[in-house]
Amino acid sequence: MANILVVDDELGIRDLLSEILNDEGHHVDLAENAGQARIACRDNQYDLVLLDIWMPDTDGVSLLKEWSLNAQLTMPVIMMSGHATIDTAVEATRIGAFSFLEKPITLQKLLKSVNQALEKTQAADPTPVAGAALRLMATEVSEEVATAATSHLIRAMPREELLPDPHQGFDLDRPLREARDDFEKAYFEFHLAREGGSMTRVAEKTGLERTHLYRKLRQLGVELGKRRMNR
Known part of the structure; x- marks a missing residue:
């Protein structure tokens, strides 16, 4: 309670x-x-x-x-x-x-x-x-507001804040769509690692339907097979 x-x-x-x-x-x-x-x-x-x-x-x-x-x-x-x-x-x-x-x-x-x-x-x-930015990507406001607001936040981020791993970073000198794809990939990899590769828990955490989540991960090039083997 x-x-x-x-x-x-x-x-x-x-x-x-x-x-x-x-x-x-x-x-x-x-x-x-x-x-x-x-x-x-x-x-x-x-x-x-x-x-x-x-x-x-x-x-x-x-x-x-x-x-x-x-x-x-x-x-x-x-x-x-x-x-x-x-x-x-x-x-x-x-x-x-x-x-x-x-x-x-x-x-x-x-x-x-x-x-x-x-x-x-x-x-x-x-x-x-x-x-x-991570929370805005899974927020309950309209997709238009969430997408635009997330883009604003990504552009404002210090380089060291862009990934949970402090040793990684983004090349921000490129189109926003490409930078956002890399950010989303890092976001889902972060949650997959934290949830031990459980698609069910990641779907719950990110607020996505499982079918949408699978499609999104394939689109971003996240290697699901390897993650399952490493569980």
């Missing part, structure tokens, strides 16, 4: 998320604005925060930045929005947001994102900027 804070100015959203998460065995507190969220985080320790971006007093990105600057960002934060933009996705993820949920929020997307975020403390993230 996890302690979760839901911050959203819409009563219907708060009630829906609270009902779903309570049914999953979690303890849920609710806040309808940034002021209430500040008080809740001051008085309680949360394992996860679901934070709406557009709120009347202080928007979610500004509150996230406030927590980060004050060293209060000690829990994963999932941003929620009905109209996420590329700039918003890049900014929030750079600040420290774990991922995004695009409204309307489905039960499947909610539970998958919550479970992934709660697992964050069980495994160390890659370097901050690289970790941000």
Whole structure:
């Protein structure tokens, strides 16, 4: 069971998320604005925060930045929005947001994102900027926003952050599509290695259907046979 804070100015959203998460065995507190969220985080320790971006007093990105600057960002934060933009996705993820949920929020997307975020403390993230890009590639925002935001992050990465292995790097002096293909290959190889070659677990971690995952790995030239033999 996890302690979760839901911050959203819409009563219907708060009630829906609270009902779903309570049914999953979690303890849920609710806040309808940034002021209430500040008080809740001051008085309680949360394992996860679901934070709406557009709120009347202080928007979610500004509150996230406030927590980060004050060293209060000690829990994963999932941003929620009905109209996420590329700039918003890049900014929030750079600040420290774990991922995004695009409204309307489905039960499947909610539970998958919550479970992934709660697992964050069980495994160390890659370097901050690289970790941000990895999560955006499997985020729940629209493909257009995720693709463009990931591209922005890749271009902004220091060379040493591009791969989990610090001894590897990318040649960035080439077309973006080629650089992104290499980054995606490194991303999937990282997860395959961490999951011992289990396609089922990698599919769950990356949020892809198994058939899509197989097709993607073949397209990127990832050697699946060798990985299975080395398990």
